[in-house]
Amino acid sequence: MKSPTISAPRSSGRRRWPDMGRALLKVLDRGAPLFASLLLLLIWELACRLFQVPAYLLPTPSAIVQGALAVALESWLGHIWATLRVSLQGYALAVAIGIPLAVALANSRLLSRTLYPQLVIIQSTPIVAVAPIIVVVLGAGDAPRVAITFLITFFPIVVSTVTGLLATPPAMLELSRSLGASRLREVKNIQLPFAVPYIFSALRISVTLAIIGAVVAEFVAAEDGLGFFIAFSTSFFKVPQAFAALGVLVTLSLALFQLVSLTQRLLFPWSLPDAEK
Amino acid sequence: MTTRIEPDGSRPAIRFDRVGQVFSGSDGGSVTALEDVSFTLRRHEFVAVIGPSGCGKSTLLRIIAGLVKPTGGQAEIYGLPVTGPREEVGIVFQQPTLLPWLNVRDNVTFPMKHKHGRVTPAEKQRAGELLAMVGLEDFATRRPNELSGGMQQRVGIARALLHDPDILLMDEPFSALDALTRDEMSFELLRIWTERPKTVLFITHSIPEALLLADRILVMSARPGRVREIIDVGLARPRSMETLSEPRFHEIANHIRAQVFRPAALA
Ligand SMILES: Nc1ncnc2c1ncn2[C@@H]1O[C@H](COP(=O)(O)OP(=O)(O)OP(=O)(O)O)[C@@H](O)[C@H]1O
Ligand SMILES: [Mg+2]
Numbered sequence: 001m002k003s004p005t006i007s008a009p010r011s012s013g014r015r016r017w018p019d020m021g022r023a024l025l026k027v028l029d030r031g032a033p034l035f036a037s038l039l040l041l042l043i044w045e046l047a048c049r050l051f052q053v054p055a056y057l058l059p060t061p062s063a064i065v066q067g068a069l070a071v072a073l074e075s076w077l078g079h080i081w082a083t084l085r086v087s088l089q090g091y092a093l094a095v096a097i098g099i100p101l102a103v104a105l106a107n108s109r110l111l112s113r114t115l116y117p118q119l120v121i122i123q124s125t126p127i128v129a130v131a132p133i134i135v136v137v138l139g140a141g142d143a144p145r146v147a148i149t150f151l152i153t154f155f156p157i158v159v160s161t162v163t164g165l166l167a168t169p170p171a172m173l174e175l176s177r178s179l180g181a182s183r184l185r186e187v188k189n190i191q192l193p194f195a196v197p198y199i200f201s202a203l204r205i206s207v208t209l210a211i212i213g214a215v216v217a218e219f220v221a222a223e224d225g226l227g228f229f230i231a232f233s234t235s236f237f238k239v240p241q242a243f244a245a246l247g248v249l250v251t252l253s254l255a256l257f258q259l260v261s262l263t264q265r266l267l268f269p270w271s272l273p274d275a276e277k
Numbered sequence: 278m279t280t281r282i283e284p285d286g287s288r289p290a291i292r293f294d295r296v297g298q299v300f301s302g303s304d305g306g307s308v309t310a311l312e313d314v315s316f317t318l319r320r321h322e323f324v325a326v327i328g329p330s331g332c333g334k335s336t337l338l339r340i341i342a343g344l345v346k347p348t349g350g351q352a353e354i355y356g357l358p359v360t361g362p363r364e365e366v367g368i369v370f371q372q373p374t375l376l377p378w379l380n381v382r383d384n385v386t387f388p389m390k391h392k393h394g395r396v397t398p399a400e401k402q403r404a405g406e407l408l409a410m411v412g413l414e415d416f417a418t419r420r421p422n423e424l425s426g427g428m429q430q431r432v433g434i435a436r437a438l439l440h441d442p443d444i445l446l447m448d449e450p451f452s453a454l455d456a457l458t459r460d461e462m463s464f465e466l467l468r469i470w471t472e473r474p475k476t477v478l479f480i481t482h483s484i485p486e487a488l489l490l491a492d493r494i495l496v497m498s499a500r501p502g503r504v505r506e507i508i509d510v511g512l513a514r515p516r517s518m519e520t521l522s523e524p525r526f527h528e529i530a531n532h533i534r535a536q537v538f539r540p541a542a543l544a
Contacts, residue, residue: 169374171370171372171374172374172376174339174344174370174374175368175370175374176391177344177362178342178343178344178366178368179362179388179391179392180362180363180364180392181391181392185391185394189376189387189390189391190376193376193378268378270377270378270420271378
């Protein structure tokens with residue numbers, strides 16, 4: 001049997017190790033996504049080399065980096081700007097039209113009965129198939145690309161915002177009515193704030209859809225943009241450089257996604273689920 | 278919103294005239310919540326409503342608040358039929374109904390912001406006083422989710438009192454409070470009511486609470502909700518802890534208990 005006087009110094013001598021172990025675990029936990037990605041890249045590199053996969057099928061990560069460096073920086077920036085410009089314009093348009101439209105749909109039975117089916121039809125149409133027609137109609141320049149991006153991003157924003165607006169607790173609407181406030185104030189002070197979590201979940205999804213929309217548009221008709229660059233590079237069998245552009249697209253998408261999350265965190269901290277506060 | 282009507286002492290403050298309410302249920306059936314309820318509240322009278330759960334107490338309150346139009350009969354305030362929510366009415370809802378993105382003080386002043394688009398410094402100050410009154414002055418800048426259920430309910434009470442309404446409708450305002458806070462709040466409400474007389478319709482499940490507060494008690498029967506009995510409390514005012522030990526207090530309490538638990542068929 002151990003007596004307390006013997007076990008006490010022992011445990012204090014040991015304490016340093018669990019502390020360091022815990023610190024290490026913490027670092028591992030924090031960096032888990034990064035470490036996993038690095039490990040995956042390493043496996044990719046080794047597998048390609050080991051099985052001698054030809055670069056035009058699947059280039060190694062190092063070849064992709066080389067391919068990326070072979071392209072001039074201005075050229076990269078030009079393509080990134082073109083894609084970003086179209087994505088953000090289409091996205092902004094979708095937000096600017098989608099949210100007010102959702103407010104109208106949520107507050108008018110007639111409007112939702114007449115407009116909602118049309119929206120579902122638009123959403124059910126494969127935008128990729130319609131894209132060439134839009135290009136023909138709207139001609140060259142940013143307009144057709146912004147329109148395509150808009151069509152892809154718009155629907156989730158409307159649906160999610162309507163859901164959020166309709167999820168306002170009835171007791172809250174009763175409070176509002178008991179005060180005899182105008183319908184406009186009811187929307188602004190009660191319905192919209194209650195819909196904020198729903199709106200932001202739509203904004204997060206839509207911002208990544210906006211990048212997809214811009215790329216789809218660039219595949220169809222464009223002379224710049226990352227989508228165009230990928231199509232162009234592959235047609236000349238410059239596969240590593242196409243993969244590099246893909247990497248840039250993914251990074252762009254992730255950055256925008258995080259930006260939307262950050263905006264919510266800064267402007268509407270109360271709207272975050274308790275686990276994320 | 279109808280304009281504020283000057284209260285007229287000769288007319289009853291609130292009148293239910295053969296009020297009935299039938300709800301159509303989502304399953305196609307219908308629920309008779311209220312049937313032939315007739316009752317008047319004199320100006321500045323304190324009336325408690327007691328009855329089994331689901332007997333239509335909240336519905337009665339919604340009708341006089343102008344939130345629900347009765348399917349039968351009519352409700353009147355100062356002799357005029359209720360057609361919608363009115364300025365002189367303050368409501369404490371059964372749920373706290375606080376806005377999660379506003380702090381406690383802004384929740385108390387929310388009615389002003391919502392109605393008029395702005396809050397005056399005087400109203401802000403009054404909000405602070407009301408919060409002190411309900412014992413929440415230290416929580417003015419907290420968010421509702423940092424408050425207990427009972428504390429949230431007290432914020433709701435402060436909010437209803439902000440514009441010093443002439444008619445106060447309270448739906449089980451103290452049900453989320455512990456027994457001690459409940460007594461404290463009851464006396465606080467009596468103090469406010471004595472200082473600034475109001476017509477109060479107070480829904481409760483607690484017989485002692487009803488006896489402590491009210492001039493008269495409206496006892497309702499189970500579905501469909503009807504007036505079973507109207508009891509004149511007749512206990513002397515001002516009431517205090519001593520009131521609770523008066524023989525008449527226990528006499529009426531036992532009587533109401535028997536009334537509420539008596540099956541409707543025997544009524
Ligand atoms: N909006 C509604 N639609 C359909 N039925 C309703 C509605 N509101 C209330 N009812 C029904 O009317 C009856 C009375 O409801 P009410 O909320 O007035 O009861 P209550 O006496 O306040 O009960 P509690 O003491 O539990 O709060 C219930 O049977 C309820 O199912
Ligand atoms: Mg109720």
